[in-house]
Amino acid sequence: MLIPNTSFDVLEDTRPDDVSMPAFMVSTTRGFLPRMDPIVTLPSEFDAVEDLLQSMPVSTRSGRPGFLATGQLGDEVQKLPDLTETIEKYRGNIPLMNALYRDYSFLASAYLLEPCHMNFMKGEPYGLARSFLPAQLSRPIARCAELTGFKPFMEYAGSYALFNYRLQDPDKGLEYDNLRLIRAFEHGLDPLSSEAGFVLVHVDMVKNSGPIIAGTMSALSALGKQNGADPTVQRKTFNEGLRTVLGAMRKVNAVMETMWGKSKPRSYTSFRTFIFGITSQSMFPDGVVYEGINDGKPMSFRGESGANDSMIPLMDNLLQIQMPSTPLTEILQDFREYRPSNHRQFLVEVKQCSEDLGTKDFALGLDPHYAASADEQKELLLESRRLWVKLLDQVRDFRWRHWCFAREYILKQTSHPTATGGSPIVTWLPNQLQAVMEEMVEIYENVGGQVGPTDLGAECRDIMDLANRQRDTLRKEVDKYCQERGVGVRG
Known part of the structure; x- marks a missing residue:
């Protein structure tokens, strides 16, 4: 299924079973989840990697303390063989390369941030992370990243969240209670733990993204057939596409609300230590040197962040939501590079297609070209x-809840000023949330x-009343936290 006026193919x-294709390909069925x-x-051949990953978590599958509980992971990594050449044997199997990328990125993050975790467990500031990644980790992760299109550091989709679940019973499918983590840092191999809940709620949300994509394609396709199209049929088809997207977004937001019960705010800061990126983090003042990579020059990556999910960026692009021209928006644009390459291209094509077809103008009908004459129209x-x-409103709801998570899970639990992806906690989410509410007010x-x-x-009146109230509340909350933390209000 092609996006109108493009050659981009959305899979149905x-x-x-095709191992020659990337694991992440946008589809109308599985959405932004991997295609298998x-x-x-x-x-x-990778038994040594598997054994180390099984022994790594603070609490292992058996319940016994792992290397991250005792601070021994760094020593154990030194014993790991460099299996880069073995990777070449399987390079034609791209989903397997994705699994190896996931596993090496878990080891790399755990190895680099282990000292920070040990400080955290003693109630001390994070301090400095390791700034040198040995060849037995740096070379394999760099090669797997090259073959899969990711950065050589942990990412949300390809590693930590969307390629990190398994089905307890394959016959039961993607039901939440049937999901388990493949890899974990802390207690996540226990499906009732906060770490498991944090990751698996994201998977549970994204399983609803297929209809979001299908509805988007339907709405855009209706506009792609403007020449000679019956205006009433066209409008009906367009509305049906939007209605499909709306139904799916409501499900996403309903699942997102379950995070409160499945991942507790006071538990988040402990496993969060291991998912920090390198960019704009005090733990990595000079980046990280990857042995044998980049001529020994330090590198920095934003790393894992739920902000790298593709559902809300798709809504931004389809609905043509305008973000303010600020340094905070520049961070948002930088995050675009930390998604599967097929997702990145899809979002770009939807943005361009929506603008070219005048989707917003058509939906609102303010242009005389789209004026309705008959009563039905x-x-x-x-x-x-x-x-x-x-x-x-669904985008606002999503971003408002994300802000509430940041407030309760981070701002009230720690003084560390940046989120895992390196964005400023107090001002970054409000930058996008405020933009959506301003858009709602203007359009209404x-x-x-x-x-x-x-x-x-x-x-719609009730929706706008809530948006106006939240707009005022947000300003007060951001001002309060900025004043308390000595942060510039406008970032």
Whole structure:
């Protein structure tokens, strides 16, 4: 299924047995999840890697303390053979390369941040992480990253979250209670732990992304057939696409709300130590030298962050939400590089297609070109506007909850000033959240959403009342935290 006016193919058949394709390919069925369930078991040549990963977590699968509980991982890594040449034997199997990338990135993060974890366990500041990654880790992760299109450091999709689940019972599929972690740092091999909950809720959210993509494709395709199209049929098809996206986004937000019960705020800061990136972090003042890579020059990567998920960026691009021109938005743009390459291209193509086809103009119908004449067309246009406002509201809901997570899981638990991806905690999320609410207010006013024949109804009025209240609350909260932490309010 091609995005209109492009050659980008969105999969309908994910071809799960085809090992020549990347593990992450956007589809209308599995959405932004990998096109097959992640590979769990490595070939026997990598038994030394598997054994080390099994013995690494603070609490191992058996329940006994692992190397991260005793601070022994650094010594054990030195005993690991360099298996870079063995990787070449399997280079044609891209999903396996993704599994090896996942596993080596877990080892690399744990190795580099182990000293910070030991300080944290003693109630001390993080201090400095290791700044040198030995060849037996640096060369394999660099090679796997090259073959899969990731950066040679832990990422959200390819490593920590979306390629890090297994099914307890394959017949039960992607039901939450059937999900287990493949790799973990702390207690995540226990499915009831906060670490498992943190990761698996993300998987549970993204399993709803297939209809988001299918609805997006339907809406864009309706506009891609403008020449000679019956305007009533076109508007109905467009609205149906938006309605599909809206239903899926509501499910995503409902799953996101379960995070509170499945991953406790006071538990997050302990396993969070291992998912910090290198960029803009006090633990890595001079970056990290990868032995045998980049001519020995230090490198920095943003690393793992839920901000690298592709669902909300897709909404931003489809709905043409304008972000302010600030350094905080530049960080948002930098995060784009930390996604699977197929996801990155898809988001770029949707953005360009939505702009080229005038999706926002069509939805709102303010341009005389899209003016409705017949009664049926007028009602369909009002429905387009309602759906547009409701979709913006789902983006607001997602970002508001993300801000609430940051407040309760991070700001109230630690004074460390940056999130795992290196963004400033107090101001970065509000930068995007404020932009969405401003967009909602502007659009609602422009379409005359609460007066006369253009009234969008009680549900949209309630939506806008909430958005206005949250806009005021957000400003007060950000000002409060900025003042307490000595942070510039506007970042």
